[in-house]
Amino acid sequence: MASTSYKSRVIIKEHTAEQADFAGTYNLLLAAKSIPSPASPPNTVESTTMEDPQQTFEKGIKTADSRDITGNLAKEYLENIEKLGDKKVDIIHLYGTDGIGGVAKYAYTGTVTATPNDVGGVDEILEMTATVIPSTASELVTDKLKVVDNNDGTFTVTVVG
Template sequence: MASTSYRTRVIVKEHTDKQADFAGTYNLLVAAKSVPSPASPPNTVESTTMEDDQQTFEKGIKTSDSREITGNLEKEYLSKVDGYGDKKLDIIHLYGTDGIGGVAKYAYVGTATATPNDVGGNDEILEMTVTVIPSTASELVTDKLTVVDNNDGTFTVTVVG
């Protein structure tokens, strides 16, 4: 069954080297208006020779560019992200209308910075962008993690099993 983008979320907590399983208490990164994919397709590496009558390719490595998450400019989120500074964060993208990743969950470690967006004119909603720079590859963790929305702005993430 197809799902809408309603309640797609990105949640974060400060990373600790002692705990690499992504369990813990998370906060909403920003009330998002747009969320980029946490995973990217692999590069293609051309393997064509002079003997081939058509180009051929091999699967290359995946790229891992920064990701820009857009939301309304709200002091709470701007201050929270600014407070992380250069600290490493555990980051989880939650997909599904249940708001807890019922369709898909991706987890990775990275850093985040927030900046107000340009203002284009009168009568606009002010926006901000949170730029996430991944330092590990994203991992599909849909069946490995359980997420509970505590309904107070926090989320409890536990490892299945």
């Protein structure tokens, strides 16, 4: 069954070395309007020789470019991200209309910065972008983590099993 993007979210918490399993209390990064994929396809490395009748490729490594998450400009989200500075954060992408990642969850660690977007003209909604720079590979954790929406802007994440 297909799902819509309604209630897809990105949540974050400050990373601690002793809490490497992504459990803890998270905050909504921002009320997102667009969320890029947390995972990327692998590069392809050409392996063609003069003996091959067509090009051949081998699977390479995955790239991990920065990810821009866009939302409406809100002082609360801008300030919360600014307070993090260059600290590492745990990041979880939640997909599914339940708001807690019922369809898919991806987790990784990185840093995040926020900036207001350019204003293109009159009569526009002001937007902001949270730029996430991953420092670990994203991991599919749909069945490994349970997320509870505390209905106050925070989320409790526990490890299943």
